[in-house]
Amino acid sequence: MDSLGATLLFVVMAPGVVFAVLALLWLLGWVPSERVLSRITGVTFSASIFALARIIWKLGATGAPSVTVMLGNWFAVRDYHFPLVLMADRLSLPFLGLTVLLSGLIGQFSATYLHRDRGFVRFFLLLHLFAFGSLLAFAAGSFDLLVGGWEMVGITSVLLIAFFQQRTAPVENGLRVFAVYRACDIGLLLGVFAMHRWGGTASFASGLPQMTGTQSLTVCLLLLLAAAGKAAQIPFSGWLPRAMEGPTPSSAIFYGAISIHAGAYLLLRIQPMLIHSPTASAMVIAIGIITAIHGTIVGRASADAKTSLAYASLTQVGVVFVEIGIGWKWIAVAHILGHATVRTLQFLRAPSMLHDYHKMHSAIGGEFSPTGKHLEDLFPKPLQLWLYRWALDRGHLDTILDRIVIHPLMGLSKLFARLDSWGLGQSVSRHEEVALSMQSSPGRGGN
Amino acid sequence: MPVPGALSVVPISVPWLAAILVVGIGRQPRAIGFVAASVSVLASSFLLHAAPVKTSLGEALMVLFSCLTVVAMLVLPRRDCNPVTIAGMLFLLGSTLLAYSTENLLVLLVAWILTTVPFFLEQLFRADTWRPRLSLLLSSAALGLAIGIIAVNGHGMSIDRLIGQNPGGIAVFGLLVAAVIFRKGICPAHAWVADAAEGGPAIPTALLLNGHFGALLVAKLIVPLFPHATRDLFPVLSYLALATALYVAIRALTENSPRRLLAFLALSQSACILAGLESQTVEGMTGAFAHWFVVTVSTMGLFGILRLLEVRFGENLTASQHLGLAEHAPRLAVFFFVFGLALVGLPGTLSFCSQDLLIHGTLATHPLTGLLLPIAIAMNAVSVFRLFTRLFLGKRRTGFTVMADALPRERWILTAGVLFVVLGGLFPNAIVALRPVEVEASTQGVDSQTDTSHRPPTAPSPIPKLRQSRRSSAQP
Numbered sequence: 001m002d003s004l005g006a007t008l009l010f011v012v013m014a015p016g017v018v019f020a021v022l023a024l025l026w027l028l029g030w031v032p033s034e035r036v037l038s039r040i041t042g043v044t045f046s047a048s049i050f051a052l053a054r055i056i057w058k059l060g061a062t063g064a065p066s067v068t069v070m071l072g073n074w075f076a077v078r079d080y081h082f083p084l085v086l087m088a089d090r091l092s093l094p095f096l097g098l099t100v101l102l103s104g105l106i107g108q109f110s111a112t113y114l115h116r117d118r119g120f121v122r123f124f125l126l127l128h129l130f131a132f133g134s135l136l137a138f139a140a141g142s143f144d145l146l147v148g149g150w151e152m153v154g155i156t157s158v159l160l161i162a163f164f165q166q167r168t169a170p171v172e173n174g175l176r177v178f179a180v181y182r183a184c185d186i187g188l189l190l191g192v193f194a195m196h197r198w199g200g201t202a203s204f205a206s207g208l209p210q211m212t213g214t215q216s217l218t219v220c221l222l223l224l225l226a227a228a229g230k231a232a233q234i235p236f237s238g239w240l241p242r243a244m245e246g247p248t249p250s251s252a253i254f255y256g257a258i259s260i261h262a263g264a265y266l267l268l269r270i271q272p273m274l275i276h277s278p279t280a281s282a283m284v285i286a287i288g289i290i291t292a293i294h295g296t297i298v299g300r301a302s303a304d305a306k307t308s309l310a311y312a313s314l315t316q317v318g319v320v321f322v323e324i325g326i327g328w329k330w331i332a333v334a335h336i337l338g339h340a341t342v343r344t345l346q347f348l349r350a351p352s353m354l355h356d357y358h359k360m361h362s363a364i365g366g367e368f369s370p371t372g373k374h375l376e377d378l379f380p381k382p383l384q385l386w387l388y389r390w391a392l393d394r395g396h397l398d399t400i401l402d403r404i405v406i407h408p409l410m411g412l413s414k415l416f417a418r419l420d421s422w423g424l425g426q427s428v429s430r431h432e433e434v435a436l437s438m439q440s441s442p443g444r445g446g447n
Numbered sequence: 448m449p450v451p452g453a454l455s456v457v458p459i460s461v462p463w464l465a466a467i468l469v470v471g472i473g474r475q476p477r478a479i480g481f482v483a484a485s486v487s488v489l490a491s492s493f494l495l496h497a498a499p500v501k502t503s504l505g506e507a508l509m510v511l512f513s514c515l516t517v518v519a520m521l522v523l524p525r526r527d528c529n530p531v532t533i534a535g536m537l538f539l540l541g542s543t544l545l546a547y548s549t550e551n552l553l554v555l556l557v558a559w560i561l562t563t564v565p566f567f568l569e570q571l572f573r574a575d576t577w578r579p580r581l582s583l584l585l586s587s588a589a590l591g592l593a594i595g596i597i598a599v600n601g602h603g604m605s606i607d608r609l610i611g612q613n614p615g616g617i618a619v620f621g622l623l624v625a626a627v628i629f630r631k632g633i634c635p636a637h638a639w640v641a642d643a644a645e646g647g648p649a650i651p652t653a654l655l656l657n658g659h660f661g662a663l664l665v666a667k668l669i670v671p672l673f674p675h676a677t678r679d680l681f682p683v684l685s686y687l688a689l690a691t692a693l694y695v696a697i698r699a700l701t702e703n704s705p706r707r708l709l710a711f712l713a714l715s716q717s718a719c720i721l722a723g724l725e726s727q728t729v730e731g732m733t734g735a736f737a738h739w740f741v742v743t744v745s746t747m748g749l750f751g752i753l754r755l756l757e758v759r760f761g762e763n764l765t766a767s768q769h770l771g772l773a774e775h776a777p778r779l780a781v782f783f784f785v786f787g788l789a790l791v792g793l794p795g796t797l798s799f800c801s802q803d804l805l806i807h808g809t810l811a812t813h814p815l816t817g818l819l820l821p822i823a824i825a826m827n828a829v830s831v832f833r834l835f836t837r838l839f840l841g842k843r844r845t846g847f848t849v850m851a852d853a854l855p856r857e858r859w860i861l862t863a864g865v866l867f868v869v870l871g872g873l874f875p876n877a878i879v880a881l882r883p884v885e886v887e888a889s890t891q892g893v894d895s896q897t898d899t900s901h902r903p904p905t906a907p908s909p910i911p912k913l914r915q916s917r918r919s920s921a922q923p
């Protein structure tokens with residue numbers, strides 16, 4: 001392993017090692033102070049930023065397309081290998097840089113924002129785990145490894161949604177998001193399996209595996225399912241407002257910057273395959289367009305700042321999907337970078353937005369004059385009202401999902417419970433309560 | 448390195464003698480149990496180390512189960528730690544190790560029955576419903592009948608000599624499969640597992656379930672003895688296992704009793720082991736053996752933590768509402784979360800690797816029914832997370848007189864468990880490599896039988912071949 005490879009390994013592993021050490025020490029009884037935690041976080045991400053800058057500098061100076069680190073096989077069984085390959089190329093480097101930079105910034109912001117919060121240690125541990133998962137997903141040289149990072153991002157995302165664990169709504173919303181993530185991740189698992197089966201490998205360090213047209217289409221659609229779930233695209237958009245229950249810094253980095261764009265990154269990775277599959281490309285474009293329209297309509301009827309921002313993010317990610325489907329790879333990357341940066345800033349400013357408005361109103365000596373000009377005014381009045389109702393229920397997406405998937409599944413489970421209670425003579429009513437709390441209207445954000 | 452014959456007896460006899468001692472003197476049961484189980488760990492480890500080729504399923508499982516019993520001894524709350532319980536657990540340890548180590552059918556039957564005896568006795572671990580007793584009885588009867596038919600047909604009792612002989616034909620094969628179904632809790636005989644977990648003592652029941660005798664019977668008897676029937680009829684059991692994994696996963700979604708819910712999760716994940724073993728692919732079988740380790744450690748950790756919670760916060764814990772116990776026991780919450788997600792494929796734990804292999808192996812053999820496996824695992828993950836959120840998150844509860852988090856004794860042993868699943872995940876080859884030679888040989892055997900129809904029907908299976916060669920190489 002050359003020095004550049006070692007540097008990449010350091011960038012990816014640093015937050016993971018910090019998480020592992022701190023978590024183990026905490027389990028054994030040590031509780032770090034806020035100052036120690038924030039300093040460790042600052043040093044870790046600062047060092048990572050410099051290390052990543054070195055990689056970018058060296059690659060730019062030498063003109064090399066990428067730096068690859070082969071760490072052997074994680075495990076190998078006859079013909080099946082799980083390669084540990086890290087790779088930083090022109091696609092992954094922007095995402096790696098974004099992750100390291102924003103994680104460091106969020107760490108510094110949160111040291112003040114969450115000062116004396118009961119979950120301070122938990123938040124920072126999860127921030128490190130999230131950064132590790134993201135870096136692993138973006139620096140993975142194979143889809144196998146990408147799955148590992150991808151799932152870590154999902155788990156930390158859910159744990160941070162349920163961060164304010166004393167209240168029921170965040171916890172239940174976290175459960176709902178977790179269920180959606182797991183359901184969509186089946187697509188990723190099956191897609192990777194299909195690549196191994198048909199292409200012989202799931203590594204993309206030396207190009208995507210070669211497959212026939214139908215096989216490529218199948219893989220693309222499976223991965224599209226995973227990408228749509230992670231990026232909250234239609235029909236999975238219902239989880240996004242629920243995710244706003246988490247603390248603002250985590251909302252900023254997850255749903256304004258990194259996690260929400262992970263789906264787009266996955267599609268960018270398989271873009272050479274997408275280009276040769278018009279059906280899959282058309283589906284990506286269609287999903288993107290529908291999501292963008294859905295996001296902008298629902299966002300207009302959202303009553304709180306974070307949810308509005310979340311739907312604004314959704315709209316932009318929908319547009320990014322369209323760009324990827326069309327084949328504008330680098331426009332999509334530039335769009336993601338710009339969007340992630342601006343949206344993170346907006347999320348971080350959201351709690352003090354009212355204060356900002358008051359200051360501006362004081363400065364101009366009164367309130368802003370409403371223009372009264374809105375795009376929806378172009379529609380006829382009945383359609384406006386219908387759209388308003390539709391937007392208030394967030395496109396009925398959760399209701400549809402409940403009726404098509406959740407309720408039948410719960411009904412089946414209760415039927416099984418009745419069958420299982422045969423011969424015991426006990427009341428079935430103890431099993432009657434539907435376990436997954438699937439409220440139609442998610443709790444509002446604002447923490 | 449030759450192994451002294453006496454040493455082979457130590458891991459089995461010491462727990463049995465200690466069980467008698469505990470009941471006899473009636474004092475210091477935890478200390479005696481811990482020492483006896485530790486001796487079993489050491490002796491089993493020596494046996495594993497002394498094996499010429501480190502590919503021994505039996506010795507590896509002996510080490511695993513001995514370690515599990517040590518964990519159980521330390522996690523067992525003081526309230527449950529009486530001489531009778533400890534003696535029962537030691538008896539279970541000795542009987543289980545006897546089943547793992549034997550190469551004789553009659554001894555296997557005796558060990559099989561002995562492991563069930565404590566669950567029939569009211570003074571020990573008997574559940575308050577009849578289904579566990581019936582299932583255990585039926586499984587023992589099925590195995591006894593199968594072995595009886597083999598004996599009547601004039602075959603010997605040595606497993607080695609029966610390899611590939613198809614002893615007793617389809618009747619014995621069917622009886623052995625029935626024994627697996629009843630013991631393992633495969634649908635439709637699955638309900639007893641939840642009954643036993645809810646109505647019996649949590650930790651001893653977890654020990655019983657983690658013996659995985661159903662999977663043991665598949666690996667030790669069915670595959671080696673019936674290579675052709677395995678090829679032709681095994682898919683049926685595979686489908687049943689996959690159906691069980693999904694059925695129980697769906698069933699768990701609305702279960703509100705934490706013990707039953709954990710039992711369903713353990714059962715669903717255990718069914719994945721069978722599905723992997725029956726996939727007849729090297730990935731699936733290796734994944735199954737790795738998953739065996741994961742399920743064993745994780746479910747023991749989960750049942751142990753649940754029992755600790757019951758002792759602290761009352762036995763009426765429910766998943767129908769948020770109990771907010773993380774405020775009182777944050778470390779137990781973290782342990783529970785890690786063990787729970789380690790059971791269902793958390794990245795960075797051993798189950799991530801084992802399930803990766805399982806899914807690949809099962810899908811390769813059964814492209815359609817294999818799809819049930821990732822779906823079942825995803826549902827199990829949701830159930831684990833739901834149980835975690837219901838038990839530990841939510842508004843802080845008040846009114847408890849005892850609100851201790853994990854005690855140092857519990858903390859250290861649970862940390863060891865977490866380290867096992869995490870380090871196993873970081874360095875999975877240590878576990879995966881335990882079986883490759885035998886697994887590859889067995890799958891090659893199946894492949895070659897599939898490819899070459901002229902192979903004689905009595906051709907021995909590769910697994911015992913390896914055992915024989917190991918044994919012969921062990922002799923000077």
